[in-house]
Amino acid sequence: MLALAVAHLMRRETEQAGLALSVPALLGELEGIGETVLLYQGDRGRPRARHMITRMSPRQQRLYDLFDLGRYAPRR
Numbered sequence: 001m002l003a004l005a006v007a008h009l010m011r012r013e014t015e016q017a018g019l020a021l022s023v024p025a026l027l028g029e030l031e032g033i034g035e036t037v038l039l040y041q042g043d044r045g046r047p048r049a050r051h052m053i054t055r056m057s058p059r060q061q062r063l064y065d066l067f068d069l070g071r072y073a074p075r076r
Contacts, residue, residue: 010067017066019059026063033060035073 007023014021021029034054042048051074056064064070 014063014066017062019062019066029057029060029063032057033064033069 007027011021011023011026014026033056036052036054038050038052039047040050053064053070053073
């Protein structure tokens, strides 16, 4: 029940921002935003990891900014 309420609050916030999306469409767009971890050899022999957000459509980028999803992405 809580997840459904949160989804509808998110839909309402996107509508106020000028994006008219249904709850399934909104969740589908958000589902398409992913994170990739690249592993490569470091300077001292230890593997290094680089976290990157996958390429987003303009609509996904607007949602990413609207909900400030960057604050949840790893810094390293």
